[in-house]
Structures are given as C-alpha cells and as structure tokens.
Amino acid sequence: MGSPPDGMMGFGEVAVVIVPGSVSERWWGRPPYRNDRVQSRFFAVATAAFENSLDIPSASQYAALPASSNRRGTKHAMKIHEYQAKSLLAKFGLPVPMGIPVLEPSKAAAAAEQIIQATQNQTVVVKAQIHAGGRGKGGGVKVVKGLAAARETAAKIYGHKLVTHQTGPEGRIVKRLLIEQGVAIASELYASVLVDRAKSRVVVMASAAGGVEIEEVAAKTPEAILLEHVEPTVGFRPYQARNLAYALGLRGEVAKNMVPFLLKLYEAFVALDASLVEINPLVVTTDNRVLALDCKMTFDDNAVDKHKEVVEMRDLDEEDPTETEAHAFDLSYIKLDGSIGCMVNGAGLAMATMDIIKYYGGNPANFLDVGGGASQEKVTAAFKILTADPAVKGIFVNIFGGIMKCDVIAAGVIAAVAEIGLRVPLVVRLAGTNVELGAKMLAESGLPITAASDMADGARKVVDLASGKRN
C-alpha cells in the first residue's frame, strides 16, 4: 500500500457507516429491490438495455469526420460521454445502474417508463451528457419521481445551456441525456485506474472519500487516497484488490463484491488502452452491492485507433470546430482566449512562444504546433485557421527550422495571404535551416510582413502592433 494504513482504515470505517436515509441528496432512491433474484435480473436488463439502446450515430453521420480522426499524431484527447463509458464498463461485466441514453427529448418519457417498469421504482435520474465535470452542481443531474416529472425535467435540461466549473462561463448546450434508475446508496467511494508517470506503472487508486473532487481529497487529505501500483508482467492481482477493499473499510459481502469490481476495472483500462477510467462515485448500495454510479473515461491518443468501437463514440458537438478542422490537417491546435495568434514548430517552442507573448504584455489566442515536417499546404491551412479567428489582432510566426525548412514556411504563408488576404499585422521570426532563403522569399513577396531578429524581438513587435502602439 502506498499510504499509512492506520489513518486510512479509520477514515474508511467512518465513511462507510452512513446509514440509509442519511445519504447525500444528490443520489438517493428507495431500495428498489426485494430480493437477490430480482436484482440480478435487473442487472441483466441493465446491461442489455445499454447494448441495445446505445443510439450511436449512423455511419453517414460519422462520414463527416475528418480522415485524421483516427490517424496517429492528431494529438486529440479523446473523451467519451458517461453513457458510452458505462456501456463499455458493462461489456467488461462491471455493474452499472440501468440506464437508457436519449438523443432527442421526445424519447425521454419512453426511456423513463421503460426503467420504471423494469425496476418497479418511480425514482429515475435525468443526467445531462456533456464532456465536462461538475454536472451535478451545475444543475445537469436531477433525481425525479414518476413519468411526468421525468419528462418535464428532461425538457428543461435538453437543448439548454449547462454551465459547470469545467465548461467555462459560455457553458455547453445539452444534446444528449442519460435516463437512469434511482439507486439506494449506503456510501460513496472512489476508484480509478491511470498511469503513474513517475513510476512508469499503471496505478489503481481508491478512496473512501467518494462523490467529491478527488483533487480536493488529494490536496487536503492525501492519506485518504489508496494506491496499488501494477507490475506489468503479472497485471493487477487479486491480493491488491483485497488490499484496497479492506483498507477502504469494507467488510463481508461488500468487500467480496469490491474485489472483482476492481479487477474488472483494471482489465477494462488495459483492454481499451484508456488513459483514465474513473468511477466517482463508486457506490455501495443499501443491499451491499457495488455500482459504478458515474464514469469518466479518456483514451490514449496513441492507441485509440486500435479500438474502433471507441473511435465511433466521438461526439463532434463537444469539440471546438476549429480544433477539429486543425486536426484534419494533422495540426496540433488549441484555442485560447487572447488576441495574438501564433504559429510555431514544436510543442515546447509553441508553449514558450505563448509565454513570451504574455511576458511582453500580450495574450496568446491559441497554441499551434505545425509539427516537425510540415508541407506548404499544411502551413497554409494553419495560417488560414489563425486568420479566421475574429479575436486575433496580430499574428506571430515563430519557426526554428530543423527538419522543417524556413523556405517551406515562407512559401506557405505567402500562399495563404495570396488566397485570403491579411487583415491583421504579421510578425515573422525565422531561424535555422534555410533561414536566408525563407527571409528572402518573404522580403520579395511585397507583403506587409514585419521581420523579427529573435523570439523576444518578435514577441515585442507583435504585441505592440496588435495593440496599435506601433504601425
């Protein structure tokens, strides 16, 4: 175990002794099950319901995806929705609440009815499906009773803006819902699997402090987080799952249910090439079962193309359209909220360029790495993306040619300006391979380009030009 077990055991015991009825208001529900036989039937129904009702967009909808969406090196942090993650969990035999995803509000009532019928319990949960956390606090998760309330709540959430601490003030429009059964909760725990880069090992994490931001737990009470590092040659072992289960303070039937849960969670992580599988909360029900009440899954961009079923879960509505366009050209682009557009080769130099713009009083409008061996077409595409952003008041091209040749950059910039014009000041700093040729091409192009001698000179000039301090 990675942490002192003494304090932890105490912590775990305290957290687990939550009596039914005193559970958090976010998640509740009267015990829907009367006996084990019925419960297991419910889980079979839940799993089947997920597999049959995934409402994955049609092939034609996905035909609109750029060809690069499953190409390596697109640098896209692949995320999926909660309902999609739970469908993957179910395939690995992990228990999830019965739920039905809904892509249009008119189907919400039918989904709720199906769940109420199957569970014989009027309590259902309506959950907004967006790629951001904090949905509960933002009003995107509601526990309701009965069909009418479910229909009404679904209509209130669907199609409306949801603002959480992760969406930023502009929020997200909710275009997908998950309707789930209500669950009677005895306690809320936490479990996740991820790579510990410092140890070059996969780590299975658990905590008795579930249902809250794990970062807060880690900051305030690091001893409340339990770790089991995995030896890659033998995988996550049952004894390690037992270490976690008992250190969480679990006993008897609950501990016995937790062990296979954690083993399957690790199995899913490895089989799917995930970069994170996080169950928060992982609940213990009042009838001693463990259940993934929420699930966040992200994937290793370098391996996701091996998993067609995951690639197909991509939701373009959740992505910045400009970023999607950039990825189609194999450009690494991230939109930021400043006014200086930057085009750089190399991730480290691109970050450093953002930093030096800020140092001289400007704000970067984006991170853009054109990569090591960009073609003229790629440079042109990158330049067009920058100039299309209305927030951009000045552009800084900062290139240190290695494999990337300065004349290729110059040709790409000249071609882009010839095609779409130049509405903002442009500062170019070139260094490295073929710098003289690149500088000569820009000078002879007759374009109003400000040349910079080094990074600092370029950053100062673009900040001044964008703010109108210099002409």
Next chain:
Amino acid sequence: MAILANRQTRVIVQGLTGAAGTFHAKQMRDYGTAVVGGVTPGKGGTVHEGFPIYDTVAQAVAATDANASVIFVPPHGAADGVLEAASAGIDLIVCITEGIPVLDMVRARRALEGKACRLVGPNCPGVITPGAAKLGIMPGYIHKPGSVGIVSRSGTLTYEAAFQITELGLGQTTAVGIGGDPVKGLDFIDCLALFEADAETKAILLIGEIGGTSEEDAAAFIKANVKKPVAAFVAGLTAPPGRRMGHAGAIISGGKGKAADKIAALKEAGIAIAPTPADLGKTVAAMMR
C-alpha cells in the same frame, strides 16, 4: 568526454530504409557520426544509400560491433524495436518515434529493468555531442563543441537553447532531448548525474515543461547532488489546465504539473531561471562567470 555519445559511438539505425530513417541516417553520417548499418526485417543483405542492412539488430551487432541504435520504427512496432536493441546488447538506445501507446512503454520499461543499456526517448530529438556524434534529428550546424550540458523535454526549444549558447561562443558538451512522453527512458536526474560526473561540462541548462513532476524531482536532486551551476527554463506558464499541449506528457491535470510550481521548486534549489525563452543562453552564461 561529454556524455552518452562520443567518437567511439558506432550507430545502427532501426527502420533505416523508411523515409525518415533514410533522411536522418544520411544527415547523421554527413555530420561525421559512425553510422555502421541499418536494420529492416526482410531487407537484410541489401545495401541502402551505402548503408549495409540487416534483418535483426542481433545480426547487425554481430557484423558491425555497433553499440548504439537510433530507432525510426513506426509507433506500433517501436517498443518492440527498443527491446530488440536491448536484447542484442546495445548500450545506448535513442528512440525518435512519436506516438507509441503508453502501455507499450510501461511494459518495455519493465523489461529494461536490470539491464545496463540506456534508453533516450521516445518522442525525442535525440542526443548530440558536437563535433563527435549526432544520434537524432536535430540540425547539426547550430551546435558547437563547448562546455554546457543541455537536457530538455522539448525538441525545437532545445535547438533554440543550443543556438543561443553557440551564438554566445560557449558551445555544448552534449545536448540530450529526453522527449515529451509520460513514460520514457532517461529522465532529468539521470542526465544531471552524468553531466555532474563529466569533467568537460562546466554548467548545465535544463529545459522543462508542464506536466508530471520531473522538474520538481530534478530540483531536489540538484540541491543534494549537483555542484555545477545549473540554469533552467520551464515552458507553459500560460498553458490552461486540462488541455494537452502537443506532447502527450504536457498537460496540467488535477492541479499538478503547473509551470509556476516547477519554477518555484527550481528557484528554491538555487537554480537560475531564464525569464523568457529568448534568455536561455544568457542565463546559463551568467552562471558561468
């Protein structure tokens, strides 16, 4: 002296017959590196651009006495290439390949435990000892032999650093790009220990970026073990949390891996911080006076 690579380094290139492998094998040879052959399964016995090609690393080592390998194998076969090199007795393995699945690297790292070889990368520009050997994709001419050791997580930012140091007339003993992936071979502290032990290296420049805790670990190591002057820069002060900045490892997650925290840890260890990436050379030069 220098570290990792010198005039005695005999290099093979895994994946030499591919486009990137061919281009860079020639560039390395033009720089003066002893590139003694290449490995491409199925092409053994042929000669490509003057380089003898072997089917396996073991055959290449037996025929050429190679002690270093530079890997340009595509991502899904690259971890296997690293293990093949290690098993054939290669001392220094430089893996340039970008895009290797992280779980492949977790398994490869485990398999390398207990072996004497050193892995640099993956997803890195490589290693250069100016005037002696270039094992990687960096432009050779921006370097010159000198007394500054460079270790960096970034590619082009390393070029920027080397160029500034060359312009100031100082030059480098060795520049090592350790790569931007979360699971990799040599880390900062491994290279710092080598530079500290190298008589030619008079000062060290460390270039970090957001994500992970390698810079904090380096700060603690320097405080305890490094007597030579160290200057540093950390890229990503303006990077927003939760967004991966190009490199798989460059992400601020869960409030960890922020540039400001790394800079604070380095400063606390008595390391001079370059205020901007335009001051990399000046900052290290000031430490040497």
